[in-house]
Amino acid sequence: MENIQVAVRIRPDPEPSIWAIHDQHIFLNNQMRKPPNGQGRTTFAFDHCFNQDSKNTDIYSKEVKSLVLGSTNGINGTIFLYGQTGSGKTYTMLGKENDEGVLLQSFKDLFTKIEADLNKTYVLRCSYFEIYNEQIFDLLKPSSKLQETLQVNEDQKKEFYVKGLIEQSVSSINEIFDVLKRGEINRHYAQTAMNHNSSRSHAIFRLYVQSITNNFIRQYRREQSQHKFPTLEQLEAENNNQLKGAMVTESVLNFVDLAGSEKVSNHFEDAEIQETNRRVKEGQYINKSLFFLTQVIYLKAEDKGHVPFRNSSLTKILKSSLDGTSRTLIILCINSAALHFDYSISTLRFGMNAKKIETKVLANINYQNDDEALKILLSDYEKKLHDYEKIRVEEKEGFEQQLNQLQNENQQLQNRITNQNAQNFKCIPKLYKEITWADRFKYDLHCSGAGDILVTNQKIKKPPQHDCQGKLVLSALKVSEQNRKTLISNYELVKNQYLQLNEFYNQSRLKIQQQYEQIQFLNVQYNKLYSYTQEMQQQLNFDVKLLNTQELHQMIQFYQSQLLKLQIEQQDREQTNTQDLKNVYNIEQFKLIDSSSQNQIDVQDYQQINLDDIMYANMVEVEMVKENEVDQSIESEEFFKIEYPTYLHHSNNITKPSINETSSQQIVQDLSEINFKTVLQSFISEMDVLQTSNSTHHKNNSTSCNKKQTGKYKTPDKMKKQSTSQTTIRGKQNIEPTRQSFNNIPKPKVRPRPSGNANEELSMLLNNAEMKARDFQHVGQKILTIDKLCYKKCLKNYERAMNVKEEACLKNCLAKVINGIDFLHNLNNKGGLDRAPFKTEGGFWSK
Numbered sequence: 001m002e003n004i005q006v007a008v009r010i011r012p013d014p015e016p017s018i019w020a021i022h023d024q025h026i027f028l029n030n031q032m033r034k035p036p037n038g039q040g041r042t043t044f045a046f047d048h049c050f051n052q053d054s055k056n057t058d059i060y061s062k063e064v065k066s067l068v069l070g071s072t073n074g075i076n077g078t079i080f081l082y083g084q085t086g087s088g089k090t091y092t093m094l095g096k097e098n099d100e101g102v103l104l105q106s107f108k109d110l111f112t113k114i115e116a117d118l119n120k121t122y123v124l125r126c127s128y129f130e131i132y133n134e135q136i137f138d139l140l141k142p143s144s145k146l147q148e149t150l151q152v153n154e155d156q157k158k159e160f161y162v163k164g165l166i167e168q169s170v171s172s173i174n175e176i177f178d179v180l181k182r183g184e185i186n187r188h189y190a191q192t193a194m195n196h197n198s199s200r201s202h203a204i205f206r207l208y209v210q211s212i213t214n215n216f217i218r219q220y221r222r223e224q225s226q227h228k229f230p231t232l233e234q235l236e237a238e239n240n241n242q243l244k245g246a247m248v249t250e251s252v253l254n255f256v257d258l259a260g261s262e263k264v265s266n267h268f269e270d271a272e273i274q275e276t277n278r279r280v281k282e283g284q285y286i287n288k289s290l291f292f293l294t295q296v297i298y299l300k301a302e303d304k305g306h307v308p309f310r311n312s313s314l315t316k317i318l319k320s321s322l323d324g325t326s327r328t329l330i331i332l333c334i335n336s337a338a339l340h341f342d343y344s345i346s347t348l349r350f351g352m353n354a355k356k357i358e359t360k361v362l363a364n365i366n367y368q369n370d371d372e373a374l375k376i377l378l379s380d381y382e383k384k385l386h387d388y389e390k391i392r393v394e395e396k397e398g399f400e401q402q403l404n405q406l407q408n409e410n411q412q413l414q415n416r417i418t419n420q421n422a423q424n425f426k427c428i429p430k431l432y433k434e435i436t437w438a439d440r441f442k443y444d445l446h447c448s449g450a451g452d453i454l455v456t457n458q459k460i461k462k463p464p465q466h467d468c469q470g471k472l473v474l475s476a477l478k479v480s481e482q483n484r485k486t487l488i489s490n491y492e493l494v495k496n497q498y499l500q501l502n503e504f505y506n507q508s509r510l511k512i513q514q515q516y517e518q519i520q521f522l523n524v525q526y527n528k529l530y531s532y533t534q535e536m537q538q539q540l541n542f543d544v545k546l547l548n549t550q551e552l553h554q555m556i557q558f559y560q561s562q563l564l565k566l567q568i569e570q571q572d573r574e575q576t577n578t579q580d581l582k583n584v585y586n587i588e589q590f591k592l593i594d595s596s597s598q599n600q601i602d603v604q605d606y607q608q609i610n611l612d613d614i615m616y617a618n619m620v621e622v623e624m625v626k627e628n629e630v631d632q633s634i635e636s637e638e639f640f641k642i643e644y645p646t647y648l649h650h651s652n653n654i655t656k657p658s659i660n661e662t663s664s665q666q667i668v669q670d671l672s673e674i675n676f677k678t679v680l681q682s683f684i685s686e687m688d689v690l691q692t693s694n695s696t697h698h699k700n701n702s703t704s705c706n707k708k709q710t711g712k713y714k715t716p717d718k719m720k721k722q723s724t725s726q727t728t729i730r731g732k733q734n735i736e737p738t739r740q741s742f743n744n745i746p747k748p749k750v751r752p753r754p755s756g757n758a759n760e761e762l763s764m765l766l767n768n769a770e771m772k773a774r775d776f777q778h779v780g781q782k783i784l785t786i787d788k789l790c791y792k793k794c795l796k797n798y799e800r801a802m803n804v805k806e807e808a809c810l811k812n813c814l815a816k817v818i819n820g821i822d823f824l825h826n827l828n829n830k831g832g833l834d835r836a837p838f839k840t841e842g843g844f845w846s847k
């Protein structure tokens with residue numbers, strides 16, 4: 001007694017395996033997946049457990065080999081591949097290139113043993129069929145007859161057999177491979193053509209093994225191996241004495257690739273399956289056959305009376321193998337991933353149940369007399385002949401069918417070619433029209449026309465003579481050749497024109513490029529000028545704006561008020577010193593002589609005006625006339641002229657050409673308070689002299705004093721004369737400053753001293769000094785007036801320039817005006833005058 005062998009194999013999967021293997025145990029890896037509550041055991045023990053790394057050779061050598069080789073001793077063997085779809089059943093059975101399946105390894109092993117065993121002669125037959133929806137399809141039939149289903153019948157001995165199933169005799173490993181290959185091709189064909197889903201069918205490869213042992217057989221076999229087939233008479237004659245009886249063994253090996261063991265419910269879950277009754281039926285049949293298979297195995301092993309082999313085609317066919325005397329191996333295939341846990345558990349439980357089954361393995365050995373043994377061999381021989389004949393006929397039929405098919409196809413193709421040629425010929429003119437000139441020349445007139453037409457520049461390939469359309473083609477070619485020549489000549493013409501145009505175009509482009517560059521350059525220039533003009537415009541606007549401001553008026557008002565103030569002071573003094581001071585300077589008597597009328601500058605000459613001209617043009621002469629002469633005898637009562645200080649003409653590089661070097665190198669002096677103090681000091685020293693000379697000299701004092709004054713103060717006549725000359729001679733020469741003129745700064749006028757003591761003289765001197773100081777003040781005021789007049793003049797000139805509205809003139813003029821203003825500004829800074837009429841916080845004169 002021995003149990004059904006059960007082995008489990010885990011299919012490799014990219015996902016981690018939830019199953020672990022240790023020796024003969026397979027168990028759930030708790031770390032990967034927790035066992036479901038109440039679902040029973042998750043650890044199983046089998047005869048062999050193969051992990052993901054196992055190869056088909058491992059499975060074969062450990063489980064399958066002994067079972068297969070037992071067939072040579074008359075022991076039936078059945079190998080079931082059980083498991084869900086995609087779990088590796090077919091892989092285990094048939095394998096891949098680098099991992100040969102157990103079936104091929106079995107064949108190899110078997111034939112190796114058979115060939116090595118010289119005491120026996122083996123008769124091998126095989127069949128390959130599929131049970132699909134309880135219907136049997138012979139996979140070794142020609143594909144044309146593949147759809148024929150076979151029936152399972154029962155013979156007189158109550159044995160089931162598949163009626164009409166091909167049992168192909170095989171005598172070598174190659175022959176059995178060919179059979180297997182044919183069966184596989186038909187299986188795939190059935191899958192596509194007949195819509196047999198291989199995973200929902202049971203595929204059974206069956207190998208019948210018969211062995212005969214005796215001398216006769218050995219001899220027969222030897223002859224057979226040498227391809228010498230002795231006749232029966234020969235055999236009987238030659239070996240009559242050797243036929244003493246033989247041992248005959250018979251066994252069947254079944255390799256069963258079962259359908260996927262999924263539950264029927266799963267099929268129903270599939271929407272597609274729900275819609276298709278066929279699929280539902282498949283599932284039902286699969287589960288039914290698997291259930292009955294399990295039941296049969298179990299009942300037979302338990303020996304509990306009636307075993308319902310008839311319930312399914314699978315059990316009927318496998319009856320001889322499952323009668324409890326066969327070796328049975330179940331290889332459980334499971335997927336390792338957690339996703340398939342339920343199916344894997346189901347498979348493992350099936351294996352556990354199957355493993356409990358005990359079988360009594362018996363060898364099918366019959367001792368036959370020689371005649372019987374000979375009959376076996378003869379039947380095998382005949383069968384082989386029959387098979388060959390059958391195959392030959394089938395092949396012949398197949399070839400004939402193929403031939404007919406090919407002939408039909410050939411005819412159809414020829415018809416298509418003829419039609420296509422006719423269409424192509426029609427298309428030639430149209431094609432030539434459609435092909436553009438450019439295309440033709442581009443491709444060197446390599447036009448493909450109808451059929452085999454090929455036109456090149458060099459030669460025309462003629463179509464084959466047997467071409468029924470030859471004439472048509474030739475005429476088409478002639479036309480095309482003429483067209484080609486015309487096209488070439490036209491092309492040359494157009495090409496020349498194009499070259500000329502191209503040259504012209506290049507020249508024009510060069511010209512345009514140059515012009516463009518010039519425009520660019522001019523643009524840059526223009527932009528520069530424009531920005532400069534803008535700048536100048538802004539500057540002019542700014543200056544004009546400034547000049548137009550009220551500040552000027554305020555300034556004038558300021559000076560007027562100053563003058564008024566001085567006038568009032570003067571009058572006050574007049575009142576208080578009527579006796580002593582009869583000479584009152586009337587500021588209003590200052591005669592401002594505007595020389596603008598005499599110095600009209602032509603608009604056209606503005607650009608030629610230099611700064612000196614402006615400055616000299618701006619100079620004015622001031623005549624100061626002393627009015628209300630009280631005492632004509634007093635020498636000090638006289639007209640005097642105020643001349644410009646020298647520095648007026650030396651600052652800002654303003655030099656008069658007539659000025660000699662000595663005068664230009666004079667030390668700049670001004671009318672500042674310091675000068676005034678110096679002068680005052682000189683008078684004080686005069687006073688000292690007077691004091692020391694006492695009264696004895698006082699009478700001469702005035703004389704000496706007058707004498708001194710004579711050089712510096714002119715008599716009224718002289719003054720008048722001078723005045724006249726200055727009035728008549730205006731301009732540059734007239735106002736040319738000299739050293740002498742600077743020295744002519746008005747000295748204090750000595751007032752007539754009443755006779756008396758020294759104290760009285762002193763007080764007189766003081767009075768004189770005071771008057772002199774006032775005179776200096778007047779001089780200062782006068783300069784202010786001059787400044788003002790200068791400024792007015794400048795403004796006038798500027799306005800004139802503005803009228804010209806020529807930028808160059810304006811610019812030139814403005815520069816001069818600004819220089820003039822600067823000049824005055826410097827004067828203001830240098831002059832020591834106690835006022836800064838042009839200074840403002842914002843830098844009034846800033847450029």
Ligand SMILES: Nc1ncnc2c1ncn2[C@@H]1O[C@H](COP(=O)(O)OP(=O)(O)OP(=O)(O)O)[C@@H](O)[C@H]1O
Binds near residue numbers: 011083084092260
């Ligand atoms: N041990 C293995 N090693 C490598 N690949 C395998 C292995 N087992 C199975 N495969 C691969 O898994 C896929 C499914 O295997 P297979 O067709 O043998 O499953 P099956 O159980 O026969 O499925 P079905 O029931 O649909 O016929 C195949 O591509 C196969 O090559």
